[in-house]
Amino acid sequence: MRTAPGRARWLVPLVLLVVWLGVGGTLGPYAGKLGEVATNDQAAFLPRSAESTKVIEAREAFDQSETLPAIVVWTAGGDRVTDAQQSAATRAVAELAGRPGIVGAPSPALRSDDGQALQAVVQLEPDLGDELSDVLGDVEERAASVPGATAQTAGPAASQADLSQAFAGIDGLLLGVALGAVLLILLLVYRSVLLPFLIIFQSVLALGLACAVVYALADRDVVRVDGQVQGILSILVIGAATDYALLLAARFREELAVRDDRFAAALAAVRRSFGAITASAATVALALLALLASDLTNNRALGPVGAIGIVCAVLSSLTFLPAALALLGRKAYWPSRPSRSDASTEGHRVWRRVAARVGARPRRTWVVTALGLAVLAAFSPSLSAKGVPLDEIFVNDAPSVSAQKTLGEHFPGGSGNPAVIIADADRAAEVTA
Structure with a gap:
């Protein structure tokens, strides 16, 4: 017959196991x-003291509804885009107005200075989540209807969709x-x-x-x-x-x-x-x-x-x-x-030897190891923390990266993603000038 202390020795481990299994379940x-x-x-990915962080916080006072821009860029295979293609591109994105996930009216298709590309900006809702890919698919489907032109989607919305897919x-x-x-x-x-x-x-x-x-x-x-x-x-x-x-x-x-x-x-x-x-x-x-x-x-x-x-x-x-x-x-x-x-045996013979050496010369051991760590730490200033450009984030060639390269070849840098300037209201004239 099992005694009370003997039952307790079994009971405590069993109770702990049941509790943890309940936690896991x-x-x-x-x-x-x-x-x-x-x-x-x-x-979240910017220093609190950075000027751009302060601008993000200051923009909240303007009560503006945030949007997520998708930039559609059309090319004609190295040829100049025609007026008919420009009109067709403008009509294609204009048909997106009022559809789910689309905010406001898309911009008309604008021709690049070299005449070989078109660009239009479609504003999307910023909190689409899993629906972002479907909304972008709708945008790409309409953009692909322009005859004789190849359509690509760049901008923050396309990058976010590719990142979501990569991290899925x-x-x-x-x-x-x-x-x-x-x-x-x-x-x-x-x-x-x-x-x-x-x-x-x-x-x-x-x-x-x-x-x-x-x-x-x-x-x-x-x-x-x-x-x-x-x-x-x-x-x-x-x-x-x-x-x-x-x-x-x-x-x-x-x-x-x-x-x-x-x-x-x-x-x-x-x-x-x-x-x-x-x-x-x-x-x-x-x-x-x-x-x-x-x-x-x-x-x-x-x-x-x-x-x-x-x-x-x-x-x-x-x-x-x-x-x-x-x-x-x-x-x-x-x-x-x-x-x-x-x-x-008191452990493996290798570790017995290590323990004996450390025990015999403890001061020499910690001094040598501290010096070794200091030598390795001396290389810390060589760490490069400049960030990773968009085209190096993805292992494979993401569609948004290809589209961004095309956009950069024909339009000025930052197209479709404007800088936001916040200044004192009484200096509006000087800032505008």
């Missing part, structure tokens, strides 16, 4: 919902690649069938909890989420949770080598790895929170969101994983099984 779907509370406004499913792809890489490394290192999947599963549970917390906070405007933050959060949580799980799993294996009681081994593994895991997590979380000092809105947003992910990774590593290991015992490392004979 109820909060896991929030990993795919972060896009609902994400904001990707233009000012990117979070799932990043998550899949990260999980696959981690799984391969774990299989090679541990040569165990069950343990790698157990560690991956607890990492996914941590990600689900982190996404749910971030979703709730972002929905209440406590934290900010954009596409960049959303993608980094997945990789950060999976990587951190796996790292902490490796520390605990290695310690649990060592404890099993010196004791037969798997529950005591799990408790000892948590107690002896708690300091290393929490210290590592605190270092990462504080480093992330340092991003709050950044002048870029999206960088500042990553700080608290990343710290939340690290906390969730620690929680899953110190609760779910020890509970699962306690219930599985040596079976977690199948087909290899830790035995009492492993206790005499």
